[in-house]
Amino acid sequence: MPKRALSLLSAVLALSAPAFARAAEEREAWTPTATALRADAAGIGMPQSVAGLSLAKSGEVSNGGKGIDNYAQYLSEDGAVQATLYVYLPSYADASLAAYMTDKAVTERFGARTRRTAYSSVAVGGHANGAIRAVYDDAADGALTTAAAFLHAGRWLVKLRVTGPTERRKEVLAGLDGMLAGLQFDDASSIHATRPARLAACPANEGGDARLTAQTTSAPADISLPREGQEPLCIRGKVDTAEGSYDILQQAGAADGAIIVPVDDAGTMVAFDPAKDGYRLSIHSVGQTDLYGVYDKVPSARQIAQILDGKDPQTAQAGATADYAANGEVTVRTAGVKLR
Template sequence: MPKRAHIVISALLAPMSLCLAMPAHAATPNADDGAEAWTPTQSSIRANAAGISLPQTVAGLSLAKSGEASSGGRAIDNYAQYLSEDGAIQATLYVYMPTYADASLAAYMTDKAIMERFGSQTRRTAYASAPAAGQAGRAIRAVYDDAADGALVTAAGFVHAGRWIAKIRITGPSERRAQVLAGLDGMLSGLAFDDAASLHATAPAAFSACPAADTGDARLEKAEPATPTVPLDVRIPREGKDALCVRDAVTTADRRYDMLQQAGRSDGPIIVPVDDSGTVLAFDPAAETRGYKLSIHMVGQTDLYGTYDKVPSPRQIAAIIDGKDAQTAQAQSVATYAANGDVTVNQLTPTAH
């Protein structure tokens, strides 16, 4: 999985004592494996907090190891790695909790990452809704041939269950394409959910071009003292349920990102997906005043920033992503999500320089 963008987030800020708690992929596996995130049985492995299980042996693949990909000890960003007997086919199930959860968006960003990583010869040969847990249209299935100059076939599957995303990635030699696809389909059909009703219907996102929009710089309004509150959901259709359009392109030092909004609505929220691990910038119309509030959504965390008088320009958003916007570094609060759904909100004050 690609490294997250260099966004200036709450690590640069010091928390005040005010704190409240109330109810309310993923990175590459590292050495800080959190076995407590998973419960193995004789035949399966279960991501405890998410209530998602997969057989330990499926379609010629066997569980090799499991743990936490990041946020060690919080059980919100978990992986289970599977291998063929000879190790030539590798698959990983990621079970993670982004605070902006959308399987359609996860598939879109993973598609971009795969195309970027494996080269221009890579061909997308399947990209459509698929069944999960015996329910039609509850997953997205994607297949890519001729990756790595024709040497590899790689594939992916995506499911949104409750607050969680389950993402499958599998790769193997091109001459063993049938086994790679059998592994993907076996893992998708083998997924079991404690609450099958929590699965969201999903479909690949479709994007058109938005009408021309104002691209001038926005002004960050003066921050007013406020009581920390749990973030509201960004009010934009998800899971391919409504057409989105590309408002503009954001070009940073090393990458290009799309500014997305709901087609036919110039006054709605704007989102900028940053990576395939669930990082999303959101500009949401402010309820109490004119303007747009910035929030940055990640796995298990949302950073809440100030209000702009209008949607920031692509140049300003690029500065935010690159960590070069000093104004935006003045976060107001950070919401941290536990695996059980509890949210803790900390009000922040800038660290002295």
């Protein structure tokens, strides 16, 4: 499995002063002006001051120097309210899935007392239903309110996170809504309509272990699964690995359709897409897709866990890897890519 990007939830919690110092050397992805900060490749910007929050630092979460995994952190005057703008390039972009995985990460990080009090599509950049807005109260045993928004513009995902003390909830929400209103787009028509994922249980279809029948050395193909909450998804089962438990998702009512396993809130995902002689395996992450070949059927949950843990003997290396550059170029490399 390719090296994962740092979870975006973990990243915002880890942005300490030393991290800021390192990030100061990684400003290639951002261009500051007198009043704004702009991610040039994405054509997306934000004012340097918005809703009582001011830009503190900017840099790259991972893939230093490539400009595909970028953050900008904003702080209130006393530093108690913290906000982060992420502009990043997952090889499988879906704001609805990003919201779904962040929802899981927030609950896991802040505990069962955390309550999701808002979760709906909102307008952004002049587009109705252009973003998903989520609010979480009573996080960290009642100490914090955290809020987030997610949108998909062109090839890029944008994620906003604002967190602060519960007693300053109004500032947290004003910060999120101010940042949503403050987003600037070179091409607002590139914003995808999105809505929260609609999930239900679906019949398990565990047919035993699958066999890898052929390697893949061609360029990645688009996964045949509706994105951005366009169609209901269902949970086919769960994968339990050394690092956590993940849902196996497919389109509701499409038993022979694509299968995906989202892994984190930074865009890491395992996909099995119908192919001529079975299901083609690909693993997606920020700026990269690894292609492992075709299985004669969908692998079992146990096999998927082995793939994620790097212990599946059939996928010791990828047949091909596609690297996605910030300028839109895609380079395909064949063989020689180790699973871990």
